[in-house]
Amino acid sequence: MEEDVFKALADPTRRRILDGLVERDGQTLFEICSRLLTRHGLGLSRQAISQHLAVLETAGLVHTRRQGRYKFHDLDTAPLERVMTRWLRPAEADTLETEAPGPDAPDATESTP
Numbered sequence: 001m002e003e004d005v006f007k008a009l010a011d012p013t014r015r016r017i018l019d020g021l022v023e024r025d026g027q028t029l030f031e032i033c034s035r036l037l038t039r040h041g042l043g044l045s046r047q048a049i050s051q052h053l054a055v056l057e058t059a060g061l062v063h064t065r066r067q068g069r070y071k072f073h074d075l076d077t078a079p080l081e082r083v084m085t086r087w088l089r090p091a092e093a094d095t096l097e098t099e100a101p102g103p104d105a106p107d108a109t110e111s112t113p
Contacts, residue, residue, distance in 0.1 A: 002086075005079045008059035014052050016040055018061065021075035028070055029053070 008014050020035045033049050036042040056062040060079040065072050085092050
């Protein structure tokens with residue numbers, strides 16, 4: 001999961017999308033495209049922005065919710081906090097890792113030989 005966060009943050013357009021969501025959470029694709037054009041001069045297609053949003057969703061940095069015909073994008077800073085805690089507060093990172101096993105961790109019901 002950390003790799004996904006770093007991949008998402010590596011692109012300046014995705015960082016600008018996140019900056020926009022920090023300013024105002026819950027934007028539609030149209031709003032995100034408009035803000036990128038007016039504030040940063042990025043005239044990317046809706047499809048290109050959708051692909052960037054998909055990368056951010058995969059990393060867990062953006063969540064979507066539907067209301068009627070609209071799809072809203074919300075920022076989630078939890079993945080950033082987990083990554084940064086690794087270096088800023090290593091003792092807490094160790095605690096977080098032991099409390100919440102990752103997706104590849106064996107199930108508690110499985111027995112080991």
